[in-house]
Amino acid sequence: MISLYNRLRQEVVQLICDLKHMEPAALTSKPDLLQLGFNLADVVDVMQAVEKKYDIVIAGDLPVYTVDDFxxxxxQFSRRFAL
Known part of the structure; x- marks a missing residue:
């Protein structure tokens, strides 16, 4: 059985891959988006897509640079995935 965290991680990976037209394997080998060549505008695009999909607001001062950060x-902020 897949854990809630792993299911959510798969969803976030797929969201990023769909947004940036990349393969999931790239995100599992290097989860740091900046190391993958994303710039800050790309990270903001991902942030906005995550906010929209999960109906949350991510504060601008939160460090979000990896899949696991998202x-x-x-x-933490989605009622749907609250532990």
Whole structure:
């Protein structure tokens, strides 16, 4: 059985891949978006897509540079994935 965290992580990975036209394997090998060549505008695009999909607001001062950063924020702020 897949854990809630892993299911959410798969969703976030797929969202980023769809947005940036990339393969999921790229995000699993290097989860840091800046190391993958994303610039800050790309990270903001991902942030906005995550906010829209999960109906949350991500504060501008929260550090979100990895897939796991986004997953933790969704878990923290989304009622749907609250632990």
């Amino acid at each position: 997953v933790r924020i969704v878990q």
